[in-house]
């Protein structure tokens with residue numbers, strides 16, 4: 001039997017007996033060893049203090065590549081939204097009515113943007129009025 005001094009990811013130290021070092025390694029890998037204070041299964045040997053310190057200082061993050069592609073995608077969406085905003089007239093909640101008036105030739109033909117509920121957008125499409133959603137979260141104002 002081996003007595004190991006262990007430390008969990010929250011810094012609780014405790015002692016636990018294992019049949020041998022392989023048993024500890026296997027149980028730790030299977031997350032079968034848990035902290036008696038907080039039940040965290042992220043435990044390691046207390047003597048591996050440098051590892052634990054680095055572990056807690058650097059929160060686990062998704063791979064950098066994912067971060068970068070997400071940032072690039074967000075930038076593209078922002079750019080597209082700015083282009084849409086610059087080339088269209090904001091009619092806010094009057095969008096469904098205004099789109100219909102333009103379609104029927106009652107209003108000046110121009111590019112507009114605004115808000116429409118799912119039902120309103122569906123109705124417009126069914127009437128053959130060409131609309132498309134703006135990517136990203138809905139605009140805050142209007």
Ligand SMILES: [Zn+2]
Pocket residue numbers: 008009010011012035036037038039040
């Ligand atoms: Zn703990």
